[in-house]
Amino acid sequence: MEFGNPLFNIAIFLAFVVVTLVVVIRVSKQNVTAGDFYHGGRxxxxxxxxxxxxxxxxxxxxxxxxxxxxxxxxxDGLLYSVGFLVAWLVALLLVAEPLRNTAKYTMADVLSFRMRQRPVRTAAATSTLAVTFFYLLAQMAGAGALVSLLIGIEGRVGQSIVIAVVGVVMIAYVLIGGMKGTTWVQIIKAVLLVTAVGVSTVWILALNGFNLSEVLGKAVAEHPDGATILEPMHQYGTSGASKLGFVSLAIALVFGAAGLPHVLMRFYTVPTAKEARRSVVWAIGLIGFFYLCTMVLGFAAAYMVGVDVIGTLPGGSNSAAPALAYALGGTVLMGIISAVAFATILAVVAGLTITASASFAHDIYNGVIKEGSATSAQEVRVARRTAVVIGGVSIIGGILAAEQNVAFLVSLAFAIAASANLPSILYSLYWKRFNTRGSLWSIYGGLGSALVLITFSPVVSGSETAMIPGADFAWFPLTNPAIISVPLGFFLGWLGSVTSSETNELKQAEMEVRSMTGAGAEKATQAH
Structure with missing residues (x-):
């Protein structure tokens, strides 16, 4: 299947990169302090x-x-949409406002507020880097599939080169613009993405008399599995293990978002807790609209592109959306949709990278190595160097994961975030008894169990789509570890706390007042 003019597609890519780099360079002139670099000066x-x-x-x-x-x-493909959206209710009701009220830079600032600083900061930063790595894998894999499809590159070598180029551009965004530049790239990308998806959805519905049943009927007629694609558990109901796998996936998706470091860091870029709540409401509205559109686009791709054709494309299922755009509107629409998808990847990897680099520079370098004595200039310098290292590691990981479905890869990042981060965040905000040992056991226990189960699962070896083809050392039958690792993270947080006599009632009381009311938080912000 031929996909238009590669030169036209490349031109649209370059136009987006040039425009966003101009925006990033302009706002970078306002980056003076570490606060400007980390949270855009709120x-x-x-x-x-x-x-x-x-x-x-x-x-x-x-x-x-x-x-x-x-x-x-x-x-069953819609289950990702439902999980990703419902997850925001957890973030809105339990996390957004209290986290913003602590007036800090990173997740580790919140977790270490009433505990021993060095061990908790180290644990939180380690968890942040692990979640970021898995999330970056997904974005890089998507970039390789998308751009390879558009410019006619075939084979792993070509995709690897594409992934490396994406990594370099991402690093440039972070080094030049910091959080302000990254935020404006994300705003531009969100407007483009929601508009493009909305227009495509209306276009498809218009072709079918604005009758969703017509779209579903055509998908059923063309799909090899027929009407079963409209029934639950088509993918996950084949065995007991696959049903458990579905439960595990649901746990990861619903609880993961509230523990994602790059999402949590966005709550610090607004001036007040009220604006933090407002930002989540805006996010839920846009995200909900987007996921309704993906349902129409997915079923339309099933009959306009064809399941058999999708399976032969570079990147497999990841190429269904741009292939649908080509079938719908030819070269021009495919170039536009693909440029938007490319923008999506660049914006997200930039946000992930700045979160990870800020966590290392602020928590490990300043909080642990320098014991809080580093200057803002030193922190920012270390953060920029860390961004380069993270970019290099993500390029290598993205090459290894190039054939995996990106939604599936993200579900692994959600599982790690829900296992290692969410228990400690909720315990820190809402449980007076929580202490250093509980935090360390929760973070390392949740993180370690998730990583071990992923390593010895069909994701890495023992299946046709494994990251290491030909190897087979899998003993954990599920592809997502959340059903074990998330409860374990909560249990270890409780067990560690009740077996330790450490308490800090004064700090706990201050944390409670700040997180619930915001009192005292603004002074702390100004001090930074």
Whole structure:
């Protein structure tokens, strides 16, 4: 299947990169302090931050992965959409406002507030880097599939070169623009993505008399599995293990978002807790609209492109969305949709990279190595160097994971975030008894169990789509570890706390007042 003019597609890519780099360079002149680099000087409104959150959250997994999953598996592919959206209710009701009220830079600032600084900061930063790595894998894999499809590159070598180029551009965004530049890239990308997806959805519905049943009927007629794609558990109901795998996936998706470091960091870019709440409401509205559209796009791809054709494309199911755009509107629409998808990847990887680099520089370098004595200039310098290292590691990981469905890869990042981060965040905000040992056991226990189970699962070896083809050392039957690792993270947090006599009632009381009311938080912000 031929996909238009590669030169036209490349030109649209370059136009987006040039425009966003100009924006990043302009706002970079306002980066003076570490606070400017980490949270943009808290200068964004709730609406701006909400659009940026949507831009950060609607990743390659949301656009490329979910459309492909719906095209191949129908109803079960929508489970990713439902999980990703419902997860925001947890973030809105339990995390957003209290986290913003602590007036800090990173997740580790919150977790270590009433505990021993060095061990908790080290643990939180380690968890942040692990979650970021898995999320970056998904974005890089999506980038390789997308650009390879558009410019006619075939084979792993060509995709590897594409992934490396994406990594370099991402590093440039972070080094030049910091959080302000990254936020504006995410705002631009969110507007483009939601508009493009909305227009495509209306176009498809118009071709079918604005009758969703007509779209579903055509998908059923063309899909090899027929009407079963409209039924639950088509993908996950084949055995007891696959049913458990579905439960595990649901746990990861619903609880993961509230523990994602790059999403949590966005709550610090607004001036007040009220704006933090407002930003989440904006994000939920945009994200909800987007996921409704992916349902239509996925079923349309099933009959307009064809399941058999999707399976032969570079990147497999990840290429369903751009292939649908070509079938719908030819070269021009495919170039536009693909440029938007490319923008999606660049914006998300930039947000991930700045989160990970800020965590290392602020928590490990300043908080642990320098014991809080580093200057803002030193922190920012270390953060920029860390961004380069993270970019290099993500390029290598993305090459290894190039054939995996990106929505699936993101579900692994959600599982790690829900296992290692969420228990400690909720315990820190809401449980007076929580202490250093509980935090360490929860973070390392949740993180370690998730990583071990992923390593010895069919994701890495023992299956046709494994990261290491030909190897087979898998003993854990599920592809997502959340059903074990998330409860274990909560249990270890409780067990560690009740077996330790450490308490700090004064700090706990201050934390409670700040997180619930915001009192005292603004002074801390100004001190930074």
């Amino acid at each position: 200068a964004f409104s709730g609406r701006q931050n909400g659009i940026a959150i949507a831009g950060d959250y609607l990743s390659a997994a949301s656009f490329l992965g979910i459309v492909g999953a719906v095209a191949l598996y129908g109803y």
